[in-house]
Amino acid sequence: MGDKMTPIPFNKLMDWIFEEHEKGTVFGLRRPYIANPKRYYEIFGKKLETPMGPAAGPNTQLAQNIVASYYGGARFFELKTVQKIDGEDLVVEKPCIAANDECYNSEWSTELYVSQAFDEYVKAWFALKVIATEFGLGAPDGFQFNMSVGYDLEGIKLPKIDRFIEGMKDASDTKIFKECKEWLAKNMGKFKKFSVHDLDAIGPQITDSATLSTLHGCPPQEIERIANYLLTEKKVNTFVKCNPTLLGYDYARKTMDEMGYDYVAFDDHHFKEDLQYEEAIPMLHRLQELGEERGLEFGVKITNTFPVDITRQELPGDEMYMSGKSLFALSMSVARNLSRDFDGSLRISFSGGADAFNINEIVDAGIWPVTMATTLLKPGGYERFDQIAKNLEKLQVKSFRGVDVEKTAAIVESAKQDCHYVKPIKPLPSRKSRKQVPLVDCFMAPCEEQCPIHQDITSYLKLVQEGKMEEALEVIIDKNPLPFITGTICAHTCMNKCTRNFYETSVNIRKVKLEAAKGGYDELIKKLKKPEITSDKTAVIVGGGPAGLAAGYFLARGGIQATIIEKKEKMGGVPRNSISGFRMNDEDIDKDVSLVKAMGVNFVNNTTVTDIDELKKEYDYVILSVGASEKNTLVLDGKETYDGIEFLEDFNQTSGHVNLGKNVAVIGGGNTAMDVARASKRNEGVEKVSLVYRRTKRYMPADEEELLMVIEDGIDFAELLSPVKMEDGQLICKKMKLGDYDDSGRRSVYETQETVKIPADTVISAVGEKVPAKFYKENHIELNERGRVLVNPETMETSVPGVYVAGDCVFGPATIVEGIRDGKMAAEAILGKKFDHEFATMTPSEIVYGRKGNLNEESPEITDGTRCLSCNSICESCVEVCPNRANISIEVPGMKKHQIIHVDYMCNECGNCKTFCPYDSAPYLDKFTLFATQEDMENSKNHGFLVVNKETGECKVRIAGQISDYKVGTDSPSVPEGLRGMIDTVVKSYAYMFV
Structure with missing residues (x-):
């Protein structure tokens, strides 16, 4: 494998389009956008059915990319930039795209030779003309191409660039134009609607507009000379790209910091070296006047790239270019400033x-055409154009009458507060699993994979969407006996993995679980029957928290009589005693407890266990789930702080009447610290709560949701402070500073000599709890060097036979659902069987595909159930995000799920599919690969195959480095059945993929 793409010949391109269209797709797209012939914009004196399309970037590099864009709804195509350095001379380190949130890239112009790029654009021009008519997508003159050239006048005047510009203006004498037209003329029999008349109407004027792209540091005189040249010598309508550096360093840095992008590193050298705003205004006035004199349109393209430093190994090298949501407010700020100073007259x-x-708000402000790249590089890919085009149908079509200055300014201010552009407080966690992608059946639901108990999330989401609450709750309690507690305060790591995060926000899985619990409980509890006791063994669980309740629940379901002993008055553990005061109510906890009780579990309350040997005399098995119940008291200069868990219990018992004083300082940055701070704020007499942490909130271990609730409650974040001592109603802290980034992306921190005083009548520490080591030692249970119980990780059994543990004592303070996992594991070990029933609820493919590509937040009309992308049924993220369409979904007879084939010759190793594959894998390296030539196969280490003879079906297949011969339709011990099916299917049904 190499990173050089092989363009598809025109005849093959057309065969591919039409043969795939027979299957219902075109380059993987399933929803063609049908333009209204009566609705069109006008620019450069020509029609434009939708005023948007792909930007000059990876989505306009190859003909198939442009075809996919058009099929989805794009009608304005800013073609990838051509420049003097091209082909083999252009070195782009790979991977070159990182689009997991805001986007970064390190490639700027076509990787093809200029002559190849020209051919791609002409092929695309013909292909769009044909399919517009043949597939009824719109008027054949309803789209426009816009060439992009750079980066200096000397380069633009080179013969190869000049030929490119002149050829785009009139391609009639070019070889590729003649070749395309001749092929169409000879193959008119392939078409039903496209006629000879339509062919004759295809003109050679590909475009008479250009966008000038200049490198950072290009002198203003050079920019003006190039624009003059394009307007006067080349006689093309011209846009000049403007950089965000026009805003000045201070504005850009302040805006980025305020919007949460303080970690994005850049200095002021580009701002000093680039075109200055005071130079730009008169220059643009002159060029605008020149365009009017020449009868050509002139305007600006906002914006060009925004260079930032590579500090966290996002991409190879030292500098990359930022785009996407983090660039929106800056780009609109440039538009606001220019529209203001031109009274809206500048296009x-x-x-x-x-x-x-x-x-819609961009176009409604008079700013168009609009091109995009980042949104297309995320799951949904080109399919996102369909929704964008349909959104625009809500606007009244207007010719360009100027930019609305007030609307543009309003967009800027709105963007600075909008959750779609403001960076979340916490860095987004990796959404990859630890598994390697399999060669077949690679579809999985990342949410279910991440869940510690592997809840059947997609199944119960579907049932709730259908209004089947009782059935949904049945699915939930199969693996989770505490749906009310987990539906309220679960850490919901499943939601961190939700593919929807790459669209807008996660499906609210936890909330849907609670809806199912509340909607299905009353009916389900009536039907639950105590399982038959099938064993003469008995088990006891010490501790009635989530882990203990889960252990009892699964033991009883498995036929063993189980008893839970709890030292408190009621079952429920930390959720009952520490959290329920303001985050959930006792009634909901009671319902979870009743689900466990319905299984026949015995409850013993107000009883403290100290001697395990005594228990073993009465019970055959013992499970200890006592949690990290020992206080981890923080001592400052000889004075003890108030323990956070102890305070929460006191808060609940006194209904918020703990004597804290007016000012409270809470030390810690985890979820418990957030609960402590919020409870303190609600406590009688408290006026101010300060949350003290040695780093910034971005690096606190607490969940994003917890931090947001603390902010909403008006609690002060006392960041970069390390507590030293308490005196005279104050907490004395050393001020800290953030250092460099480490390999994990977290910044180091170091202490300064400066001190800060925080008002604090009470100081509460929430820095974690400790495992009660003394209890385990006294009962002869071995601990590791960290004071945690040593267990068999497969069974949770301790060093004492027949004694198991679950919860915090094994891995340290854990989440509720991790406690449920541990309790279930211990129960399964005792029972000798697994509770691993899978509710494989497959969502029909037409429903899944109908959701893909659409950005939708939850609303009364759009529920979380309809937002779920059903990744357990169909994933295909690698297919959707590939700009070049090099990852292809195929239907293999006999295999339930679609399979993925990677097409080697179409790939340039941009790395985008690696970003979005839910596995710890890169599909362009790890999926089964189709090779075009023997040389390609030899240059790659991928598992894959080469079709040696298409007629006879003879192939070379490489698996795990071993090459073997295979003939389509035969058995082969060296090629697994699933892979044989994929090869056979490609050869028989997808032969258009062969170049």
């Missing part, structure tokens, strides 16, 4: 974070 083409959420 603005826009790119910089546009998507379905903002397209």
Whole structure:
């Protein structure tokens, strides 16, 4: 494998389009956008059915990329930039795209030779003309191409660039134009609607507009000379790309910091070296006047790239270019400033974070055409154009009458507060699993994979969506006996993995679980029957928290009589005694407890266990789930702080009447610290609560949701402070500073000599609890060097036979659902069987595909059930995000799920599919690969195959480095059945993939 793409010949391109269309897709897209012939914009004196399309980037590099864009709804195509350095001379380190949130890239112009790029654009021009008519997608003159050239006048005047520009203006004498037209003329029999008349109407004027792209540091005189040249010598309508550096360093840095992008590193050298705003205004006035004199349109393209430093190994090298949501407010700020200083008369083409959420307000402000790249590089891919085009149908079509200055300014201010552009407080966790992607059946639901108990999330989401609450709750309690507790305060790591995060926000899985619990409980509890006791053995669980309740529940379901002993008055553990005061009510906890009790579990309360040997005389098995119940008291200069868990219990018992004083300081940054701070704020007499942590809130271990609730409660964040001592109603802290980034992306921190005083009548520490080591030692249970119980990780059994543990004592303070996992594991070990029933509820493919590509937040009309992408049924993220369409979904007879084939010759190793594959894998390296030539196969280590003879079906297949011969339709011990099926299917049904 190499990173050089092989363009598809025109005849093969057309065969591919039409043969795949027979299967219902075109380059993987399933929803063609049908334009209204009566609705069109006008620019450069020509029609434009939708005022948007792909930006000059990875999505306009190859003909198939442009075809996919058009099929999805794009009608304005800013072609990838051509420049003097091309082909083999252009070195782009790979991977070159990192689009997991805001986007970064390190490639800027076509990786093809200029002559190849020209051919791609002409092929695409013909292909779009044909399918517009043949597939009824719109008028054949309803789209426009826009060439992009750079980066200096000397380079633009080179013969190869000049030929490119002149050829785009009139391609009639070019070899590729003649070749395309001749092939169509000879193959008119393939078409039902496209006629000879339509062919004759295809003109050679590919485009008479250009967008000038200049490198950072290009002198203003050079920019003006190039624009003059394009307007006067080349006689093309011209846009000049403007950089965000026009805003000045201080504005850009302040805006980025305020919007949460303080970690994005850049200095002021580009701002000093680039075109200055005071130079830009008169220059643009002159060029605007020149365009009017020449009868050509002139405007600006906002924006060009925004260079930032590589500090966290996002991409190879030292500098990369930022785009996407983090660029939106900056780009719109440039538009605001220019529209203000030109009274709206300057035409603005826009790119910089546009998507379905903002397209209407951009266009409504008079800013168009709009091009985009980042949104297309995320799951949904080109299919996102369909929603964008349909959104635009809500606007009244207007010719360009100027940019609305007030609307543009309003967009800027709105963007600075909008959750779609403001960075979350916490860095987004990796959404990859630890598993390697399999060669077949690679579809999985990342949410279910991440869940410690592997809840059947997609199944119960579907049932709730259908209104089947009782059935949904049945699915939930199969693995989770505490749906009310987990539906309220679960850490919901499943939601961190939700593919929807790459669209807008996660499906609210936890909330849907609670809906199912509340909607299905009354009916389900009536039907639950105590399982038959099938064993003469008995078991006792010490501790009635989540882990203990889960252990009892699964033991009883498995036929063993189980008893839970709890030292408190009621079952429920930390959720009952520490959290329930203001985050959930006792009634909901009682319902979870009743689900456990319905299984026949015995409850013994107000009883403290100290001697395990005594228990073993009465019970055959013992499970200890006593949690991290020992206080981890923080001592400052000889004075003890108030323990956080102890305070929460006191808060609940006194209904918020703990004597704390007016000012409270809470030390810690985890979820418990957040609960302590919020409870303190609600406590009688407290006026101010300060949350003290040695790093910034971005690096606190607490969940994003917890931090947001603390902010909403008006609690002060006392960041970068390390507590030293308490005196005279104050907490004395050393001020800290953030240092460099480590390999994990977290910043180091170091102490300064400066001190800060925080008002504190009471100081509460929430820095974690400790495992009660003394209890285990006294009962002869071995601990590791960290004071945690040594167990068999497969069974949770301790060093004492027949004694098991579950919960915090094994891995340290854990989440509720991790406690449920441990209790279930211990129960399964005792029972000798697994509770691993899978509710494989497959969502019909037409429903899944109908949701893909659409950005939708939850609303009364759009529920979380309809937002779920059913990844257990269909994933295909690698297919959707590939700009070049090099990952292809195929239907293999006999296999339930679609399979993925990677097409080697179409891939340039940009790395985008690696970003979005839910496995710890890169599909372009790890999926089964189709090779075009023997040389390609030899240059790769991928598992894959080469078709040696298409007629006879003879192939070379490489698996795990071993190459063997295979003939389609035969058995082969060296090629697994699933892979044989994929090869056979490609050869028989997808032969158009062969070049």
